Amino acid sequence: MINEELRMTNFKLRPSRNLSLSFLLILFSWFSFAQVTSTIDSTSIKIGELITYHIQVETDSTKLVVFPEGQTFSPLEMIESYDVDTIKNNDKFNLIKKYGLTQFDSGKYTIPQQKIIVGDKTFFTDSVQVEVRNIEIDTTKGLYDIKPIIAVQKAGSNWWIYVLLALLIIGAIAFLLYWFIWRKKPLTEAEQIALLPPYDRAKLALKELDETHYLEHQNMKDYYSELTFIIRKYLDEKVYDRALESTTDELIKRLTLLKEGNQVDLSKEDIKSLENILKRADLVKFAKSAPDIELAKIDRDTIDIEIDHVKEALPEPTEEEKLLDAKYREEQERKKKRKKVWITVAISVFLLLATITGFSIKYGFDYVKDTIIGHDTKELLEGNWVTSAYGFPPITISTPKVLKRTTPKLPEEMAQQIEMTQFGYGSLMDRFQIQLATSKIKNFGEGENKIDIEKAIDSELKLFENAGAQNIIIKREKFVTPNGAEGLKVYGTMDSPVLGTDKLEKGKYVVLGFTAENVVQEVMIFHRENDVYAEKILERILNSIELKKAEG
Template sequence: MRRFNLENTKNIQGLKAAMFLLFMMLFHGTQVMAQVKAAVDSTSILIGQEIRYKMQVETDSTNLVVFPEGQTFQPLEVIDTYNTDTLRNGRKSILTKEYALTQFDSGSYTIPRQKILIADQVFFTDSINVEVRNVVVDTTKQKMYEIKPLVDVEAPFVINWKKWLLWIGIALLLGGIIIFFVFRQKKKKENKEKDLPPYERAMLALKRIDESHLLEQDSHKEYYSQLSDTARKYIDEEIYDHAMESTTDELIAKLDQEIKSGSLNLDKATINELKHVLQTADLVKFAKSRPDILNAKNDRKIIESVIVKTKDAIPEPTEEELLADEEFRKNLAERRRTKKVIIGSIAAIALVIITLVVFIIIKGYDVVKDSILGHPTKELAEREWISSAYGSPPVTISTPEVLIRNVYQMTEEQKQILKGSESFVYGKISDNFYIAVTTMSSIAQKDVDLSKAVESNVGYLESQGGKNITVKDEEYETLGGAKGIKVFGNFQIKNAVTQEEQKNEYVILNFVERGGFQQITVVYDVEDRYAKDVAERIINSVELRNEEE
């Protein structure tokens, strides 16, 4: 019996030993073996100088290593982050990550220990002390010199191109307008004459020949050219539509043919008179003949007589001819209207282009483009602003749009000291422009710790998708004397509309006034050229007041 118990005892002890070994194997199997080091290239710098902070991790090559990101080195600022350098040594990897840090205030600072995630296990680096020194300037060793007298310098010849281009543009614009109206009046006059019947146009042409005094100016060639053209144009429109390009003999032959066919009731003497004048005109134009003034004036009378007799000799048009002529006139009028519309459109487009060029020179391309196509933030700046009080304790603020009430979820810490939260917003934090006013009343006999409220600002931006957040804070006082803390900086976020990364500036005003907590947040796109002015106007309008006021 004792032997049996002894054997059982040995078996149990062996089982315990095996279980212990198995536990140790499992325990060691879950541990991550890694070495973490951190160092800086200098522990003492001048204000604004760069410190190189280097982290080095040695671990198994299969382990995932996540280095810290963002502003985790405060109170020092991260000004640059370098790519991770990896060196493989068998089954192990040595990963090196460097950061560029700086500080713009002198003093002694501690770089906090940094968290590194290696295969789901957290490792921490050691904290490092650094000193930031002022730049010493020894003014006693700086040589002093007498103040030099003023020296007259000839002003350089500078051409103000914008001013010159402006005046040139205005001159071109005015010149274009004048030319357009002169050309338009001339066209109107010409079109009015074209609408006259052929006979009246011929008589008007003869009258102008008389008023031109070409014979007195010894311009016989021009005189006979106009005289011949007047007769030919009338015949071209009323009898023979090739009269302008026909020779004198061809034209006379055609008229004889029309007389023989009975289409033209004109006597032979009139035809001979016309032939004589046209032949004289040919001699003047091509043989440099110079008839005397009396004969020239007599030839003018002959042409007028021929036109009058020809008008009387033309038979009255039939009804079909009248209808065809009316249709032709309608088509002609339609073509003229179309031509007017085209010319007017071209002139209007040219005028618009010239005007745009002038305004672009004066105001700049972006301003003109935004004025024509519109810009959401520019429209906010130019519309009538609204001053309203929001929340309790109330915050008075001027905004381009009325803020809409929104649900605000308080944290557990805030619930312990605050109650009655109210939030009013315009837009989204991922839009080009965002405004928010949040007010909370404090629970009786409990003071609000403003520093805790400020700490939550960064967490709020991160919760909304912000990253690479820079944080600065300073004391702030409104024009009415309310004091608080201004938190400001920038961050990156994906735009809700374009789905592209954009850099935003933010300003958050935090106040503990009137028995409560008030927070005003303004966020805007850095690339928006109008947003900064709008944001400053909003921030400058913030005032706190009693509910009794």
């Protein structure tokens, strides 16, 4: 379409501008990667008849195409959105998206432009006018009875997405807790050595000393320091628990006392050998003595032998000592497990409180509390709302739930004068109620006075009193629906009874009244005071009300 308009304009431009315009057309052909067209299979339908709206996009495979979603075809209603059909055309693809549209009121309607995104470019379709015709009824063949009420399956919600997301988050947190806290991590080399018995650790330390280069570099100080540390450490763990901090004289004296007390079966030669090596080490470390390398090797072998002698000299642990040792290890394991449990609980509580705090900051604490614990009107507000027309003349209204037809109990005298249809949800005892009533006065002559809507609403308020409401405060003001119908709004507060108790609870009410010839139409909404969700429900309902007069 754009190229055609440019070609028509070319004939009116001067030759110099024709050349420039041709150059722009070439550039346009270079940078135009997509072509968007729309069609509709019919521009004239009957009420409720389905028409198909097509959107076709020609582009290459590298571009992301986003088609319209939701009710973007208003005033027509989208009944179904079909899957995208793909047709390959040489080096490009034709993407065809279809929508099923309809309308249940007669008239002429315009389908607005639809927005399509191709890559980083935005395209709009042309608007299309559609005529919706009334269905002609052949009354000569008779009329059928009204169809009975059929239960409609409740529309599904996306609750499973939130459940799946919550499970994924909980699973991720559980995995992290297991991986970093509960999982048995592979031991490092140092940890594995630390778990060895003292004798094995001492022997391993001697082998590691052999692998050093202290003797090659004549580093006697470090060599003797490690050598004496090995024997002192072993003695500290198995014989005398202050062997590491004792001087040589103190340690040898202690070993002698233990021998004399028959607590360690060491020979005098063993104690003397240890004393000689420890004193030689003291001279190397503190007096800078430099013994022969061969002597250092002999001292190493002597320490190796003395470690064996100390092990042999130690008495075998009794069954009681073994039991105490086993109990000690079990207690240590319990402490570790208890520590892991406390860490897990602390992290879980912290994450829970952090999540609640974050959502409370963003949405408010009351909203978070009501989401976790539950709140009746919050669930109504966030549920799947229903827009429908009730009664005749019809009142179109959006409500959280479908309003069910109820049979009003009218006195016999009133029933002879009024024909009433009534729809509702909830009750005054439920602390949330929606009532919609259409009353047609029989035998209403042309010469009679206009219906007094205030008196009609006052009779509605008496129903509150009959249900146990007290202290009803009444305010009145003019009300205009979104489609321009004028009526009366009566609103205020009342004390309503609480179900199952003798208590009263503060509530708010709104009653809307409309008149048309011999018809009175009323909408009544009641909810608890200080219920923010009910206030939003009320506002949404009031903004959705539309009235249509009966034809003829």
